[in-house]
Amino acid sequence: MVRNALAAAVLSALLSGPVLAQEASPPPPPPAPTDWRAISPNDLLVIDTTKGRILVELAPELAPAHVERIKLLAARGFYDNLAWHRVIDWFMAQTGDPLGTGEGQSWYPDLKGEFTFRRGPDMAFTPVAAPTGSLIGFVRSVPVQTQPDALMSGTGDKKVHGWGLYCPGVAGMARDEGNDTANSQFFLMRQAYPALEKRYTVWGRVVSGLDVVRTLKASPNPDGIVTEPDRMTRVRLAVDLPQAERPTVQMMNTTSAAFRALADHARQAKGTDFSVCDIDVPVQVTPGA
Incomplete structure (x- = not known):
């Protein structure tokens, strides 16, 4: 079921081009204490696995129904001990199927796709690039692309379309295969994959543990199905963990001057090859017990 739909999105073409030598720009200044923000324990998903811990910041601004589903299933222990049943190197790691085959789901109804969201002037957003007719930047930790602010005045709700980017x-x-068939299975990106954008709902981003995602056992086969897979041992919101076990995360605020300097440095370093995926937002993690 879900396995086949996502498999159809895999592309084999690789783009390459000449690399131009560029003069190195000086590193940005160190951030001040006010340049950091605390990730709310209500929006921090703690995924313990057989390979280590993964922390995901949820993004209800982008996909409120999907975030609510993830929270509900985590609170009920649905994800505990489920396999990373489909892992493709240089693509993604997929889990959330109680059958471990790609065919299972929760007992809750399927969700309507939230492939895009509406961005208004009250949503914190920091642009880092402005391709023709749009803006690319961050909503908290999540890279997004949106229509420009100038279009807000001409819409009924004074908002514009945006969508998450698969960095x-x-x-x-x-x-x-249907747009409104998401249920419990989810995936975490091991690499960037733009072909998924506006086709699969973005509901958050790994803020710590991407190295763990990339070490989950991958399949040697094109379908990505893993034999003797790694597993999630426990999945909870940080707020639902005992205080002594609760990790805390400080992340550079993407609306801060320090982040803008960081983005400028990345843009200058990469030149015409710059992508929003080149920006790693710094984090400070206190792990908990």
């Missing part, structure tokens, strides 16, 4: 670490919801 490494971005969390997406798996689905069957």
Whole structure:
């Protein structure tokens, strides 16, 4: 079911081009204490696995129904001990199927696709690039692309369309061939994959543990199905963990001057090859017990 739909999105073409030598720009200044923000324990998903811990910041601004589903299933222990049943190197790691085959789901109804969201002037957003007719930047930790602010005045709700970008670490919801068939299975990106954008719902991003995502056992086969897979041992919101076990995360605020300097440095370093996926937002993690 979900396995086949996501498999159809895999592309084999690789783009290459000449690399131009560029003068190195000086590193940005160190951030001040006010340049950091605490990730709310209500929006921090703690995924313990057989390979280590993964922390995901949820993004209800982008996909409120999907975030609510993830929270509900985590609170009920649905994800505990489920396999990373489909892992493709240089693509993604998929889980959330109680059958471990790609055919299972929760007992809750399927979700309507939330492939895009509406961005208004009250949503914190930091642009880092402005391709023709759009803006690319961040909503908290999640890279997004949106229509420009100038179009807000001409819409009924004074908002514009936006959508999440599938950079490494971005969390997406798996689905069957129909747009409104996501349920419990999700995937975490091991590498960037733009072909998924506006086709699969983005609901968060890994803020710590991307190295763990990339070490989950991958399949040597094109379908990605893993034999003797790694597993999630426990999945909870940080707020639902005992205080002594609760990790805390400080992340550079993507609306801060320090982040803008970091983005400028990345843009200058990469030149015409710059992508929003080149920006790693710094984090400070206190792990908990």
